[in-house]
Amino acid sequence: MCEIPAVPTYERIRIRYGETDQMGHAYYGNYALWLEQARGTWCRERGFTYKSLEEQGVYLPCVELHVRYKGEVRYDDWISVEITLGEIRRASMRFDYKIINETLGKLTTEGYTWHVTMNGETRKAMSVPPFVRDMLLRDPNVTATAE
Amino acid sequence: MCEIPAVPTYERIRIRYGETDQMGHAYYGNYALWLEQARGTWCRERGFTYKSLEEQGVYLPCVELHVRYKGEVRYDDWISVEITLGEIRRASMRFDYKIINETLGKLTTEGYTWHVTMNGETRKAMSVPPFVRDMLLRDPNVTATAE
Amino acid sequence: MCEIPAVPTYERIRIRYGETDQMGHAYYGNYALWLEQARGTWCRERGFTYKSLEEQGVYLPCVELHVRYKGEVRYDDWISVEITLGEIRRASMRFDYKIINETLGKLTTEGYTWHVTMNGETRKAMSVPPFVRDMLLRDPNVTATAE
Amino acid sequence: MCEIPAVPTYERIRIRYGETDQMGHAYYGNYALWLEQARGTWCRERGFTYKSLEEQGVYLPCVELHVRYKGEVRYDDWISVEITLGEIRRASMRFDYKIINETLGKLTTEGYTWHVTMNGETRKAMSVPPFVRDMLLRDPNVTATAE
Numbered sequence: 001m002c003e004i005p006a007v008p009t010y011e012r013i014r015i016r017y018g019e020t021d022q023m024g025h026a027y028y029g030n031y032a033l034w035l036e037q038a039r040g041t042w043c044r045e046r047g048f049t050y051k052s053l054e055e056q057g058v059y060l061p062c063v064e065l066h067v068r069y070k071g072e073v074r075y076d077d078w079i080s081v082e083i084t085l086g087e088i089r090r091a092s093m094r095f096d097y098k099i100i101n102e103t104l105g106k107l108t109t110e111g112y113t114w115h116v117t118m119n120g121e122t123r124k125a126m127s128v129p130p131f132v133r134d135m136l137l138r139d140p141n142v143t144a145t146a147e
Numbered sequence: 148m149c150e151i152p153a154v155p156t157y158e159r160i161r162i163r164y165g166e167t168d169q170m171g172h173a174y175y176g177n178y179a180l181w182l183e184q185a186r187g188t189w190c191r192e193r194g195f196t197y198k199s200l201e202e203q204g205v206y207l208p209c210v211e212l213h214v215r216y217k218g219e220v221r222y223d224d225w226i227s228v229e230i231t232l233g234e235i236r237r238a239s240m241r242f243d244y245k246i247i248n249e250t251l252g253k254l255t256t257e258g259y260t261w262h263v264t265m266n267g268e269t270r271k272a273m274s275v276p277p278f279v280r281d282m283l284l285r286d287p288n289v290t291a292t293a294e
Numbered sequence: 295m296c297e298i299p300a301v302p303t304y305e306r307i308r309i310r311y312g313e314t315d316q317m318g319h320a321y322y323g324n325y326a327l328w329l330e331q332a333r334g335t336w337c338r339e340r341g342f343t344y345k346s347l348e349e350q351g352v353y354l355p356c357v358e359l360h361v362r363y364k365g366e367v368r369y370d371d372w373i374s375v376e377i378t379l380g381e382i383r384r385a386s387m388r389f390d391y392k393i394i395n396e397t398l399g400k401l402t403t404e405g406y407t408w409h410v411t412m413n414g415e416t417r418k419a420m421s422v423p424p425f426v427r428d429m430l431l432r433d434p435n436v437t438a439t440a441e
Numbered sequence: 442m443c444e445i446p447a448v449p450t451y452e453r454i455r456i457r458y459g460e461t462d463q464m465g466h467a468y469y470g471n472y473a474l475w476l477e478q479a480r481g482t483w484c485r486e487r488g489f490t491y492k493s494l495e496e497q498g499v500y501l502p503c504v505e506l507h508v509r510y511k512g513e514v515r516y517d518d519w520i521s522v523e524i525t526l527g528e529i530r531r532a533s534m535r536f537d538y539k540i541i542n543e544t545l546g547k548l549t550t551e552g553y554t555w556h557v558t559m560n561g562e563t564r565k566a567m568s569v570p571p572f573v574r575d576m577l578l579r580d581p582n583v584t585a586t587a588e
Contacts, residue, residue, distance in 0.1 A: 317500060317502060319502065321473075322473055322502075322503040322506060323470050323471065323472070323473025323474055323477075324470065325470070326468075326469055326470025326473070327470055330470075353464060355464060355466065355469075355510070356469040356510060357509065357510045357511070358507075358508065358509050358510065359469060359506065359507070359508045359510075360505075360506070360507050360508075361505065361506045361507075362504065362505050363502070363503060363504045363505065363506075364504070
């Protein structure tokens, strides 16, 4: 069992008008975009980009999404997405998320996503390659952030 | 305990180009739009529209979303969303979904959403109003479909 | 100069909740999705699919978009997108659109899009291949609709 | 005729994965979200927020959108949206945009949007209220930025 450095990454996002719906809240499907953006920053803080992973033939499609909406997120609110890597298995990994609505000063959302490692050419699932596992387990405090 | 007529509703949707991402699949956040569209049709088959509910001051914001992505959905694929009402509680309800990719002939997605009843004016949660409960429990086979 | 059969194609679409914004209208960027869906149907009525074009290495990226929003489109409205091929040049083509809000019985939107033919492998612009030009000029009244 | 301070505002945005499509580019409809985000920042640099305008009953729905796509925008690219107020009329205004793909170092997009002033209660068009006109004509170099 590998131990995962429990270092969260934070991504601040301002809500767009087009992300709201007629109820006046952010539409529930748009949260997926913010979780994805947070994953991008999570990688970057560990010295690599998700884009570079794909260029090396490793894709991380999402196979499970869970979101609990506990409070409101509205247009022009600032949210902060706290993301941590919760678990790595042989061929998959889970990210955990907490969204703080900074404008309201409240935790508004919790969730997680599971991702599998997919070979970009064969489009088949594969084990997490060792070089990817190493990057995922990096401590951002001792790694240079990618651009 | 009320018994829910276990009559599923089916909504067929063709995947848009703008719903794909560079991986060549439908983006994982866009499924929320299809589940929502299926809920609209579910209501309609029971003789009312979600729009009319809001006009009567009853909103059904989603408070929990769960999706398991088991197979691919691609541009121009036809999917069929099977939706059933799984549970009604005092102030909330759960819908269950299965997405069949008709183009591939495979079950590709499973999920559920929890919704609370919200008073449109006070923006507070409230018990499911009796007239709403009655509509939710209608058997579509003995109810005229709404336009 | 080739003459284009001035046969419009119509695509009916019901507006999704997630396509609205807090103003209560459909968000102005989402119209692009409906124009795209109409283009897909336009191809289909001429016996081919845009998907099959891409599989043959011919992409039609949009290089210009113009939309005039003259009236409202709201959640659950039915719209009908009327699309015609307005012009074909050596390496590009223009589609023209009119959106009728059927729920209101009013013309609500007008617009056009220009597309270039792009070689899918080299990612370079190219002349409209003759087999594509032939398909674009088909009269849907004498062509079987693609699935 | 009023003279508009020709001071551009710049908004930097990193492209999300969910904003791409299977062609590997950003989907043409998603640019509308970036233009909107730039408008929000444009207001903020002039000491007010679009949100506060709506709270005061003044809405600025888009009535015309024009976009010319001249180059590529891809996942993880940084773009910079340059926005200027091009014209104010009695009851409408035009914003002009240039998008620089910073990752490529190239101008990739040009466009404009027309907006009318709408009374939030009556939902009717109205003249640009004097207090709004004053704010629109502010010079950001002599105005404190809104939060």
